[in-house]
Amino acid sequence: LPCRAQPKKKKKVDVKREQAQKDRMKKKIKKLEKAAPEMIPIEDFITPLKYSDSKRVRSLPPLSAEETERRVLLLKKWSLFKQKQDKAEKLAIQTLVEAQQEALEELRLESEELYQAALRRDEGLFPFERQGPSYTPPLPGYDPPEGKCVDITKVYTQ
Amino acid sequence: TAAAPRPWKLFGAMCLLRLPRITQPLEKEEEEMAALMGQIELEKSHYSDHEMRKLEEEEQLRRRKESMYDDDEAPGKTVIMAQDLEEKWEKKLLQFKAAPRVTDADKNNTRTSLNRKLDTNLMLLVKQKIGNQELWLLPQAEWQPGETLRGTAERAMATVLGDHIQAKILGNAPHGIYKYKFPRAIRTEDNVGAKVFFFKAFLQSSDLSRADLKENFLWVTKQELGDYLKSEYLKKVNRFLLD
Numbered sequence: 001l002p003c004r005a006q007p008k009k010k011k012k013v014d015v016k017r018e019q020a021q022k023d024r025m026k027k028k029i030k031k032l033e034k035a036a037p038e039m040i041p042i043e044d045f046i047t048p049l050k051y052s053d054s055k056r057v058r059s060l061p062p063l064s065a066e067e068t069e070r071r072v073l074l075l076k077k078w079s080l081f082k083q084k085q086d087k088a089e090k091l092a093i094q095t096l097v098e099a100q101q102e103a104l105e106e107l108r109l110e111s112e113e114l115y116q117a118a119l120r121r122d123e124g125l126f127p128f129e130r131q132g133p134s135y136t137p138p139l140p141g142y143d144p145p146e147g148k149c150v151d152i153t154k155v156y157t158q
Numbered sequence: 159t160a161a162a163p164r165p166w167k168l169f170g171a172m173c174l175l176r177l178p179r180i181t182q183p184l185e186k187e188e189e190e191m192a193a194l195m196g197q198i199e200l201e202k203s204h205y206s207d208h209e210m211r212k213l214e215e216e217e218q219l220r221r222r223k224e225s226m227y228d229d230d231e232a233p234g235k236t237v238i239m240a241q242d243l244e245e246k247w248e249k250k251l252l253q254f255k256a257a258p259r260v261t262d263a264d265k266n267n268t269r270t271s272l273n274r275k276l277d278t279n280l281m282l283l284v285k286q287k288i289g290n291q292e293l294w295l296l297p298q299a300e301w302q303p304g305e306t307l308r309g310t311a312e313r314a315m316a317t318v319l320g321d322h323i324q325a326k327i328l329g330n331a332p333h334g335i336y337k338y339k340f341p342r343a344i345r346t347e348d349n350v351g352a353k354v355f356f357f358k359a360f361l362q363s364s365d366l367s368r369a370d371l372k373e374n375f376l377w378v379t380k381q382e383l384g385d386y387l388k389s390e391y392l393k394k395v396n397r398f399l400l401d
Contacts, residue, residue, distance in 0.1 A: 056204040081187040092400055099397040103335040117306040118331045133181050136256040137276055
C-alpha cells in the first residue's frame with residue numbers, strides 16, 4: 001500500500017504566507033504607480049558637456065564698424081522687403097476670395113440647387129499631401145547608392 | 159416645379175495647374191540675407207569634431223616639421239588626415255551631375271511640353287470652337303441637367319485629356335466666373351448669353367503620355383496667358399490665379 005513517510009505539512013500557514021507576500025507586492029506596485037511619471041528629457045535642449053570646452057571657441061577677428069553698419073542696413077532692407085511681400089500675399093488672397101464670392105453669387109442667381117451643391121464640403125480634399133519643390137528636377141534614370149539606415153534614437157517610456 | 163426659362167447658358171471650365179517642381183531663384187535681398195545669416199551662424203558656433211581633428215593634425219604636422227624627429231609610429235601605418243577626407247568628399251560632389259534647372263523645352267520654348275518653366279505654375283489652354291470662332295481658352299463644357307458644375311468641369315477635363323489623368327480639384331465651389339452676352343445676331347429672349355464657371359485643379363500624375371490630346375493644347379504660365387486669351391476673359395481669369 002502506498003503510504004507517506006512524513007505527515008503532510010499543514011496548508012494553512014503556507015496559504016497565509018503566500019497571501020501576505022501578494023499583498024506586499026500589490027502595495028509596492030500601488031506606491032510606484034502613485035509616484036509622478038518621470039519627465040522625458042528633451043535631448044535637443046541638453047548640450048553635451050564636451051561642446052562647452054573652452055578649446056572649442058572659434059577665433060575670428062572682431063567685426064569692424066563698417067561691417068556692423070552694413071548689417072544693420074541690410075536688416076532694415078530685409079524687413080521692408082518682407083513687409084511688401086506679406087502685403088502682396090494678403091492682397092492676392094483677398095482678390096481670390098472676392099472672385100469666389102462673386103462666382104457663388106452669380107451661381108445662386110442661376111439655380112439654388114447648383115449653389116447648394118457648390119457649398120457642400122469636399123470630403124476627399126483633406127488631408128492633402130504634396131511633394132514640395134527641390135532645387136534641381138529629378139534626374140531620369142538615377143540609381144541611388146545602396147545602404148541601410150540604422151535608427152539610433154533613444155526611446156523613453158514613462 | 160417648372161423652372162423659369164433661364165436666359166443664361168451655363169458652362170463649367172477647368173483650370174488645370176501643374177505645380178512647380180523646382181524652387182524659384184532667390185531675390186537679391188534674399189540672397190544677401192541668406193549670406194548674412196550664414197555668417198552670423200558661423201560666428202556664434204564652436205568648432206565641430208571634424209574641425210578639431212583638422213586643427214590637431216595641422217598642429218602635429220607643424221610640430222613634426224619644426225622638431226624634425228622621426229615618426230614614433232610604425233612607418234608602414236598610413237594615417238588618413240581630415241584634409242584628405244575633405245578632398246575626397248569634394249571630388250565625389252564634383253562627379254555628381256544634377257539634372258539642369260533650365261530644360262531643353264525651355265530653350266526651344268516648346269509650349270506644348272510639361273517640362274518647361276519648372277519653377278512656375280503651368281496652365282492648360284485648348285483651342286475650342288465658340289459660335290463660329292476658334293478661340294484659345296480653358297477647357298470648358300456645357301452644363302447638362304443632372305450633374306453639378308464640378309462634374310461639368312471634370313467632364314471638360316476628361317474630354318480634353320482622357321480618363322486616366324489624376325487631378326485634385328480644390329473643392330466644390332467655383333473660383334471665378336466669366337459672363338458674356340451673345341452677339342445680337344443670335345441673342346433671343348431665352349438665350350441672352352453664357353456664364354462660364356471656373357474650377358481649379360492640381361495635376362497629380364506626372365506623365366501625360368497616355369493622354370490622348372486631340373485638340374490643340376498649350377501649357378502656359380500666368381504671364382504668357384495674355385498672348386492667347388482675350389482681354390475680358392483674361393481679366394476674370396487673372397483674378398483667381400496666384401502668381
